[in-house]
Amino acid sequence: xxxxxxxxxxxxxxxxxxxxxxxxxxxxxxxxxxxxxxxxxxxxxxxxxxxxxxxxxxxxxxxxxxxxxxxxxxxxxxxxxxxxxxxxxxxxxxxxxxxxxxxxxxxxxxxxxxxxxxxxxxxxxxxxxxxxxxxxxxxxxxxxxxxxxxxxxxxxxxxxxxxxxxxxxxxxxxxxxxxxxxxxxxxxxxxxxxxxxxxxxxxxxxxxxxxxxxxxxxxxxxxxxxxxxxxxxxxxxxxxxxxxxxxxxxxxxxxxxxxxxxxxxxxxxxxxxxxxxxxxxxxxxxxxxxxxxxxxxxxxxxxxxxxxxxxxxxxxxxxxxxxxxxxxxxxxxxxxxxxxxxxxxxxxxxxxxxxxxxxxxxxxxxxxxxxxxxxxxxxxxx
Amino acid sequence: xxxxxxxxxxxxxxxxxxxxxxxxxxxxxxxxxxxxxxxxxxxxxxxxxxxxxxxxxxxxxxxxxxxxxxxxxxxxxxxxxxxxxxxxxxxxxxxxxxxxxxxxxxxxxxxxxxxxxxxxxxxxxxxxxxxxxxxxxxxxxxxxxxxxxxxxxxxxxxxxxxxxxxxxxxxxxxxxxxxxxxxxxxxxxxxxxxxxxxxxxxxxxxxxxxxxxxxxxxxxxxxxxxxxxxxxxxxxxxxxxxxxxxxxxxxxxxxxxxxxxxxxxxxxxxxxxxxxxxxxxxxxxxxxxxxxxxxxxxxxxxxxxxxxxxxxxxxxxxxxxxxxxxxxxxxxxxxxxxxxxxxxxxxxxxxxxxxxxxxxxxxxxxxxxxxxxxxxxxxxxxxxxxx
Numbered sequence: 086x087x088x089x090x091x092x093x094x095x096x097x098x099x100x101x102x103x104x105x106x107x108x109x110x111x112x113x114x115x116x117x118x119x120x121x122x123x124x125x126x127x128x129x130x131x132x133x134x135x136x137x138x139x140x141x142x143x144x145x146x147x148x149x150x151x152x153x154x155x156x157x158x159x160x161x162x163x164x165x166x167x168x169x170x171x172x173x174x175x176x177x178x179x180x181x182x183x184x185x186x187x188x189x190x191x192x193x194x195x196x197x198x199x200x201x202x203x204x205x206x207x208x209x210x211x212x213x214x215x216x217x218x219x220x221x222x223x224x225x226x227x228x229x230x231x232x233x234x235x236x237x238x239x240x241x242x243x244x245x246x247x248x249x250x251x252x253x254x255x256x257x258x259x260x261x262x263x264x265x266x267x268x269x270x271x272x273x274x275x276x277x278x279x280x281x282x283x284x285x286x287x288x289x290x291x292x293x294x295x296x297x298x299x300x301x302x303x304x305x306x307x308x309x310x311x312x313x314x315x316x317x318x319x320x321x322x323x324x325x326x327x328x329x330x331x332x333x334x335x336x337x338x339x340x341x342x343x344x345x346x347x348x349x350x351x352x353x354x355x356x357x358x359x360x361x362x363x364x365x366x367x368x369x370x371x372x373x374x375x376x377x378x379x380x381x382x383x384x385x386x387x388x389x390x391x392x393x394x395x396x397x398x399x400x401x402x403x404x405x406x407x408x409x410x411x412x413x414x415x416x417x418x419x420x421x422x423x424x425x426x427x428x429x430x431x432x433x434x435x436x437x438x439x440x441x442x443x444x445x446x447x448x449x450x451x452x453x454x455x456x457x458x459x460x461x462x463x464x465x466x467x
Numbered sequence: 468x469x470x471x472x473x474x475x476x477x478x479x480x481x482x483x484x485x486x487x488x489x490x491x492x493x494x495x496x497x498x499x500x501x502x503x504x505x506x507x508x509x510x511x512x513x514x515x516x517x518x519x520x521x522x523x524x525x526x527x528x529x530x531x532x533x534x535x536x537x538x539x540x541x542x543x544x545x546x547x548x549x550x551x552x553x554x555x556x557x558x559x560x561x562x563x564x565x566x567x568x569x570x571x572x573x574x575x576x577x578x579x580x581x582x583x584x585x586x587x588x589x590x591x592x593x594x595x596x597x598x599x600x601x602x603x604x605x606x607x608x609x610x611x612x613x614x615x616x617x618x619x620x621x622x623x624x625x626x627x628x629x630x631x632x633x634x635x636x637x638x639x640x641x642x643x644x645x646x647x648x649x650x651x652x653x654x655x656x657x658x659x660x661x662x663x664x665x666x667x668x669x670x671x672x673x674x675x676x677x678x679x680x681x682x683x684x685x686x687x688x689x690x691x692x693x694x695x696x697x698x699x700x701x702x703x704x705x706x707x708x709x710x711x712x713x714x715x716x717x718x719x720x721x722x723x724x725x726x727x728x729x730x731x732x733x734x735x736x737x738x739x740x741x742x743x744x745x746x747x748x749x750x751x752x753x754x755x756x757x758x759x760x761x762x763x764x765x766x767x768x769x770x771x772x773x774x775x776x777x778x779x780x781x782x783x784x785x786x787x788x789x790x791x792x793x794x795x796x797x798x799x800x801x802x803x804x805x806x807x808x809x810x811x812x813x814x815x816x817x818x819x820x821x822x823x824x825x826x827x828x829x830x831x832x833x834x835x836x837x838x839x840x841x842x843x844x845x846x847x848x849x850x851x852x853x854x
Contacts (some may be wrong), residue, residue, distance in 0.1 A: 102741055109737035116730040146635050147582055148806070149570040150668050176536055180700070183532050183715075244536040247528060247700075313669070314636060326572075329579045330801035330808050337507070341727055344500045348731060349491050352738045355489040359745040450485070 086378075091455025092387040099360075103392065106356045110396025110439065111403070113349045118404035120342045120437045123334060131328055133262065134320040137200065138294065141323045142304055143286040148174075151283035151374040152313050163303050165296030168198035169285040175274055177241030177250065177267075179231060185244060186227065187287075188267035190274040193220070203262045210235060210256025218273050220255035226264035226425045228257040228332035228460035229413035234235040234257040241267075248277040264425050287318070295436055346442050353389040361385065361454040369456050369462030378455045385451035386444055405432055471757065471766055476774035479746065487778060490742045494782025494827055495789065497731040502790020502823045504724030506813040507798075510531035512717035515652055515802060515809030518598060521683040521706035522554070526693070530702020532712050534568050534675040535584075539701060541565075552689040554679045556594055562679035564592030567661055569668045570807050571635055574625040580587040581808045583620055584800075585635065585657045587664025588677075596680045599653050604629050605646035607659050614640035614659035618647045619810035625801070630790035634656055652713075655799075656807045669750055676701065713804055726732040732830055737784075739834025743775050746841045754842050768843035775835020776828055782829025790806030790823065791815050 097102050097312045142160060144150035151173075160169045175188040193215045197204070206214075206222060206435055214220040214234070223233060233239060237254045252269055275281070292301055308315035362366070371381050412424035454462075480487045526547070527537040544565045567587040570578045593599070593606060602646040607613040614633055622625050633640045639661050640740075648654055659795070664672070680689060690703040747754070754767060760768075794815040802809045 101744060105741045105744070107735045109734040109741070112730050112737070113734040116727060144636070145569050145572075146668075147572040153761060159513075181529075183712075184774070185532075185536055222551065242529075244528065244531050245538060247538045320612075326580050327801065328801070330581060333798045333800040336798070337504075340503070341500055344496045348496045348734055348738075351489045351496070352495045352734065355486055355493070355738060355742060358489065359741070360484050363745070365747065403604075 088384065088387070089399065092379060092384055094392065095360075095384065096329050096388055096391060102356065102359070104116065106352060106392050107399075108347055109352045110393055110443070111400035113345050113352070114397045114435055114439050115343045115404040115407075116398030116400075117342060117349075117407070117438065118381050118401040119343070119430060120338045121431045122404070122408055123423055124338050125428055125431055126423045127328060127331060129426055129428075131321060133203065134324050136294075137202065138291045138297070138302070139316050140289040140297075141286050141320060141322040142289060142308070142317045143323075145308075146286060149427050150313070151281075151285060152287070154282045155191045156284070156308070156311075156313075156315065157287060159307060160289055160304065163300055164308070165291050165293075165300045167290045167292050168195040169193045169290075170199040170288045171271060171286075172288060173271065173274060173283065173285045174245065175241075175243065175250075175269075176245045176364045177243050177272065179239065179241055182242070182244075186241065186267050187265055187270065188241060189327060190271040192271050196268070199288050200262075201440055203260065204258055204261035206256045206258050214255035217253055218270050219251065219253050219257055221252040221267060221269040222258055223254060223268075224261045224266040225259050226262040226412060226421055228254075229265060230265075230421070232258070241393055246274070248274075250274065250277060264373050264422055280458045287421075318393055346394055346438065349393065349439060349442045350446035353393055353443040354450055355390055356392065357385055358450040359445040360388065361450050365465035366455070368457070369459050369465070372455075372459045373463065382455045383454050384453055385454060386447050387446035389443040391396065391444075394440045395437055397439030398432070399409050400439075401435035402433040403437075405429060469766065471762055471770040473773060476770060477776065478776055479750065479780060482748065486742055490739055490778055491782040493735045493738050494779050494830055495785035497728065497735045497830065498783050498786025498823045499789035500731060500786075501724070501728040502726060502787055503793045503813070504817055505697070505721065505819045505822070506790065506815040507795055508674045508717055508724055509816060509819065510650075510720035510814040511800070511809075512714040513650055513719055514809050515710075515713050515717055515804075518649065518651065519705070519710050520598065520679075521705070521707070522534050522541060522680045523595065523706035524678045524686065524689065525706055525709040526678065526679060526699075526701040527674075527704070527705050527709075528701060530704065535570070535805045535807075536580045537674050539565065539676055541673070541809055542846065543699045544673070546696055547676065547678075547693055547701070550689060550692050552680050552685040552692070552801070554681045556591060559842060560591055562591060562618055563594050563639060564588050564595045564677045565661060565673050565837075566592065566674070566677060567664050567668070567670065567673050568674040568805070569635065569664060569670075570805070571633070573620070573627065573633070573659075575767065576625055577625055581624065581799075582806060583655060583657060584805060584807045585614075585640075585664060587635070587659055587661040589661050592658075592661075592677065593679045596653070598651070599646045599648045599658075599737060602645045602647045604642075606807065607640075608643075609660040609662065612638070612640055612663060613643040614657050615644040616642050616657045617654035618645055619654040619799075620657060621645045623810065627796050632646040635664070635667040636664070636669070640667075652802075652809055652811055655807070656835050677706075713802075728826070732826065736830050737835040739775065739779065739830060740837060741837035742778065743771065743835050744841070745770065746774070747838045751845065751850050751853040754845050755847055755853070757845040758845070759807070759851060764843040767845075771839035771842045775839065776831035779827045779831025779834070782822050782830075786827065787820050787823050791820065 170192050176185050177188045184461045233254050238250045304317035376396045408427040415421045532539045550565045569585045570582045571585050631642045667770040793813045799810040
């Protein structure tokens with residue numbers, strides 16, 4: 086610690102170089118933080134559904150095929166089932182035809198029983214949602230995007246479902262599995278479409294973890310040979326399937342992230358190498374007046390470590406603030422969700438990675454400097 | 468002898484080999500990443516869109532953005548089918564293809580499930596989508612429960628080879644052919660007879676209509692005829708426009724690639740600047756000597772800029788080489804527009820490589836400009852006196 090002022094003095098001796106290195110590391114770290122954010126928000130999707138007591142029952146062939154609503158009664162008779170909620174995709178858009186909102190019809194009566202752990206809003210908002218057939222609960226990000234608040238009237242245009250519907254915003258969800266979700270009454274959509282009696286998938290809430298496997302087995306047996314064959318799977322399994330199709334992003338993040346880390350390493354190594362070149366005789370002097378190799382080594386590494394950490398803190402904070410600030414400005418879609426779910430602990434990770442990489446990068450040039458015999462170092466002229 | 472020989476710069480770079488190497492490595496990383504990301508975006512946009520045919524037109528519900536998010540009624544199709552602008556085939560059958568899209572789940576060979584598009588069409592649809600070619604077997608025939616799978620699907624999914632079956636509810640489709648379409652999205656689709664698909668999915672509606680016009684110039688007349696008919700609640704788009712809308716996701720990738728490259732380039736340019744400042748700083752006396760020998764400021768500036776570019780170019784070439792190795796690398800991703808998985812190959816095009824090279828020279832110039840200016844402005848006497 087007592088050598089810190091000395092390291093600082095050395096850093097400020099060539100302020101331009103320090104500033105340039107710092108800026109360079111900052112730019113890289115801002116990018117690395119953005120990449121970590123993407124990775125983290127993908128992780129959050131499956132993490133949150135890991136321990137839930139929810140099952141999804143969907144058509145065996147895929148989501149594009151619908152199930153008859155009569156399956157609900159059959160599902161509810163299975164022991165261990167607490168509540169069941171039919172979801173149907175509406176896919177309306179608001180103003181911008183290119184932004185398809187994740188708008189889904191559901192049964193408001195069992196919504197909290199099934200999804201209560203991942204949907205939160207004020208009690209009076211839930212109350213008004215239940216009472217109003219045209220009511221809708223919207224995710225916080227979607228509400229922010231269009232400036233919606235409780236009481237607003239919102240017309241949506243249908244796409245896959247060819248009906249236009251007008252809604253009243255009943256409340257804004259402070260917590261939801263998708264911050265852009267738009268949930269509304271199933272009866273309303275059914276009536277508008279002429280009561281087709283179809284359901285996209287059923288969400289089923291169970292009483293306890295032990296029931297999970299048994300209920301999946303019973304439901305699968307129940308619907309295997311039904312007119313519309315259906316399968317039951319855990320919430321994690323379902324979200325995991327969608328995430329499985331997003332693996333490419335993980336790969337790209339890994340590849341680009343490695344390139345960024347390597348470039349930080351090169352920048353730090355370069356800075357140290359240049360300092361060492363110019364200060365070789367000083368290294369000799371330090372050694373001559375009694376500092377040991379590890380002291381000098383520590384002085385040099387301390388410089389990169391400080392630069393890398395400072396760059397890390399600034400770059401990562403900048404990236405995080407930028408994410409949060411821009412989330413409500415971009416169109417609905419995965420990018421917006423990703424920006425909104427940025428978690429602050431990523432800054433810590435980014436800074437740690439940066440410091441580590443800085444030290445690793447500085448290792449070889451610093452070692453090269455202290456390894457040299459004192460006499461030779463003293464004799465060195467630039 | 469008014470110009471400083473480039474050999475001087477080359478030798479200076481060689482003397483400072485460690486710093487030179489580290490800087491070159493940094494630029495190579497940036498350029499390599501740039502090439503790889505651009506190749507990804509280019510491959511993805513090709514795979515999502517394919518190649519547009521100027522005579523082909525796509526009709527979607529109220530001019531929506533994706534076939535998956537569109538609903539077409541039989542009435543609307545019948546109303547537009549006999550419009551005069553549409554090309555006729557044998558026995559005067561119009562080249563208008565009513566199509567149904569059903570996303571179905573398949574099991575991946577590598578584990579897990581994927582979603583792909585099962586597209587139902589009447590045989591006339593094959594005349595409209597004439598870009599698709601058979602790689603193996605035969606096309607589907609109505610009434611026989613047969614289907615044709617894209618090459619990508621046959622390669623990646625369980626039981627999807629020639630002779631396998633695809634199940635939709637309780638209906639089975641036998642695979643009688645494998646098709647290819649130059650890497651386009653068709654290679655990630657399954658095609659079967661329209662009535663069989665609609666029946667298997669228990670639907671009474673369709674998704675889209677694809678039409679081939681007699682000639683591309685008839686588009687405006689066709690669009691006007693569709694608009695003026697109240698029975699047709701569909702929007703008309705050229706295939707090129709449709710593909711452009713679809714490829715917006717891939718465009719997003721290109722933008723992300725550019726942002727990533729910009730951040731990394733900023734880092735690399737600053738590192739390059741550092742290197743060049745250090746070069747100028749340690750060679751102050753040399754610069755003084757050069758000035759004393761009669762070289763003018765602008766010459767010094769040119770020389771140092773050349774050195775900066777020479778420092779960046781090997782990095783650019785190395786990066787291009789690294790990026791070019793990604794060519795043909797296969798990946799797949801969920802297309803949000805159609806809610807299905809699309810397989811694509813990285814495409815490293817000459818344009819991308821050229822852009823990458825220019826990019827690396829740009830890094831050299833930006834990073835070298837300030838240090839070179841400083842070198843050019845050094846006062847001769849002071850520079851000579853510097854130890």
